[in-house]
Amino acid sequence: MTTLRLILGDQLNPCHSWFASTDPDVVHVMMEIRQETDYVRHHAQKILAIFAAMRDFAAQLKAQGHRVRYVAIDDASNRQSLTGNLDALIVHYGAAAVEYQAPDEWRLDRILADWAKGLPIPCRMADSEHFYTARGEAAAFFGARRQWRQETFYRQLRRKHRVLLDDDGEPVGGRWNFDADNRQRWPGDPPEPIDPRPAHDHSKLWQTIQKASVDSFGQPQADALRWPRNRAEALDLLQAFVEHALPHFGAYQDAMNARARRLFHSLLSFALNVKMLNPREAVDAAVAAWRSGRAPLPAVEGFARQILGWREYVRGVYWAQMPDYRNCNALAHRLPLPRWFWDGDTGMQCLAHAIGQSLEDAYAHHIQRLMVIGNFGLIAGLSPQALHEWYLGVYIDAFEWVELPNTLGMSQFADGGLLGSKPYAGSAAYIGRMSDYCAGCRYQPKQRVGPDACPFNALYWDFFQRHRERLAANPRLALVYRQLDTLPETERAAIAARAAALQANLDAL
Ligand code: FAD
Ligand code: SF4
The missing domain is CATH 1.25.40.80 (Serine Threonine Protein Phosphatase 5, Tetratricopeptide repeat)
Structure with missing residues (x-):
């Protein structure tokens, strides 16, 4: 009696207890499917790296004597959906049971749980044996x-x-x-x-x-993927x-x-x-x-x-x-992403570097993600959901369970402060302190207003002015509001005007 065991593309753990011994009655199923490549537009390296690692994993399992059914993206029999392929394989092998490891993504967890309810054979979810903590x-x-x-x-x-x-x-x-x-x-x-x-x-x-x-988008670097x-x-x-x-x-x-x-x-x-x-x-x-x-x-x-x-x-x-978290937008930010999120072509050197590097390498480190790209998105008022899709697509490590709370919670404060105690907003002073980006920039990091002023400055102060009602009572922001309140009314008005002009034409920055 055959048991099918599903291994998802992010479950490439050869130390899992499933693989401790071989069993001729168990067929391990892996699949490359359009359902997973297409749910968001992905960086080319992400698709390539995951498929390459899946293929390597399948080859190693086979070499250890495990039975593996690998459905490649171009297989004629590939139905390009998780449950479509599983249904076909149950019939093909006359399977008497199905097992899968707990998915990390809410979407896949629901798809598999709903599908399992309608199965005429037993279906069991096993622990993925990866994390320190249980889901709940x-x-x-x-x-x-x-x-x-x-x-x-x-x-x-x-x-x-x-x-x-x-x-x-x-x-x-x-x-x-x-x-x-x-x-x-x-x-x-x-x-x-x-x-x-x-x-x-x-x-x-x-x-x-x-x-x-x-x-896909971004550089595949297919001949030298690292x-x-x-x-x-x-x-x-x-x-x-x-x-x-x-x-x-x-x-x-x-x-x-x-x-x-x-x-x-x-x-x-x-x-x-x-x-x-x-x-x-x-x-x-x-x-x-x-x-x-x-x-x-x-x-x-x-x-x-x-x-x-x-x-x-x-x-x-x-x-x-989940699932409500992905729609949260506590600050009601709605602007679309500027065009340079897709080519890195902006005069703001910090963003040109952080985004350009993300498109080339499918990688940027935490502070680039948080204090340059995310910070700009937050103070400019970009839609957190549009940012979420960009982050989920662009980074090599982006899987929704880790990307979504980082983007919506930590970076965009879209959950109103559940995950983090204050918004991660910074002006040019922060970026200048922690990097050398400002030295090569066409904008002036010390100016708040005027055509050459660093856009981060007006957007930063305007962010706190715009959200005074929600944020001013936060003790961690007391200093920011004290500083804001020492600015003359005329300067605050000039900041608001500069910020509005920037927001109206983000593509031009
Ligand atoms: P290192 O700096 O070397 O850190 C070591 C490890 O710690 C990382 O590999 C990672 O596993 C873990 N880690 C560090 N910070 C975090 C964090 N905030 N949340 C969870 N794990 C963390 N990380 C992802 O793995 N996937 C994502 O999709 C993702 N999206 C992000 C989106 C935003 C807006 C922000 C601000 C952060 C995001 N992070 C994400 C967290 C972090 O930026 C990356 O884990 C890190 O940059 C990966 O590079 P590294 O392996 O060199 O990390
Ligand atoms: Fe970024 Fe402003 Fe510095 Fe230019 S001056 S690199 S836009 S922080």
Whole structure:
């Protein structure tokens, strides 16, 4: 009696208990389908990297003696939908049962759960054996509290999983959080570590994808794609990160530089999100580096917090808030994305770099995503849903469970402050402090109004003026409102006029 086991494209975890032994009665099903390539317009590298990793995973399973049915994008029998293919394969194999691992995306979870209800054979959902927390763990932890805070959840997870704790259960180094030590501008030294990832030639696969007329944007870099293809490459990347970048990860975590795209970030999000790598492995490797004196505590704590804290926390927000979350728009922002989101062709150097790099590499690091692109979207009043679609399409690591709360919650404050305590809004002063972008820009970072003034400045102050009613009572914004109130009325009016003119013609910036 055959059992079909479905493996989704972001479930490439060879350590899952499903693969501990081979069973001739189990057929593992993997599929490349238009339903998944087309639900949003994706960056070419994202489609390529996922298909390449899926193919590699299927080949490894086969080599270990597992039965695998791989439905390629151009297979004549491919019905191009998850349940369409599953229905056909149940008949083909005379399957007596179906199993699947818990999807991370609400959309797929619903599709599979609804489909399973109508099946005449048993269908079971297994754990994906990846995360530290269960889907509903954050919701249970915060209960009915109106405001959730990452820091509280993170500390509880540090205690529960005994990460960076001393024998008394207290945080090592006497502090839970080393953020204050981690906000330095990068002076150009130490040098950015070399990119350790091997380049793969996926030109043939790219031709197949194109022949199947899959729509995409961005540079495919098909003949030299650098995203890890399998777990062995992901482990190599982790090791290289720990050795060469982690020691400086903390200090320059918020820094940006026109000549250094990655700085000391890990580039591990793709490998983590498709589950080649387990989050515990990444956190444990960093902690081991601190214990053996190879990395300082603020860097290691900062890295552990991104994964054990933020990654698990945003997932908890996602599962607690979907499906309504994706429509939230607390600040009623509605402007469409300017045209330069699709080519990076803007005179604003910070955005030209962050967006241009995203289109070339399918990657930008956190501060570029949050404090340049997201910040502009927030203060200019772009539609959070349009931004969500852009972020979900453009980044190599973008899967809705992690992208949506980051975009709508952290970056756009569209959930009204559930996920984060204040909007991440910044003027040119912030960007100038943390990067070298302003030096090569046609706009003046110190001016608020006038044709050459940096657009971030007028938009920043106007954002706080426009949303005074909602934001002024927030104690974390008291200083901003005090500064705003010291500006003469004439200057506030000039700022409002400049902001309105910018918003009316964003394409021209
Ligand atoms: P590093 O800086 O080296 O961090 C290490 C790891 O920590 C990352 O690989 C990631 O797994 C985790 N991490 C760090 N910050 C976050 C965070 N805020 N939320 C969840 N995990 C985090 N991350 C995604 O994985 N997918 C997304 O689609 C995504 N969209 C984002 C959209 C916006 C608007 C913002 C502000 C952030 C987004 N992030 C997303 C979070 C973060 O920017 C990326 O995880 C990070 O830039 C990936 O690069 P890295 O692996 O070099 O990360
Ligand atoms: Fe960006 Fe303004 Fe600096 Fe130009 S001057 S790089 S637009 S912050």
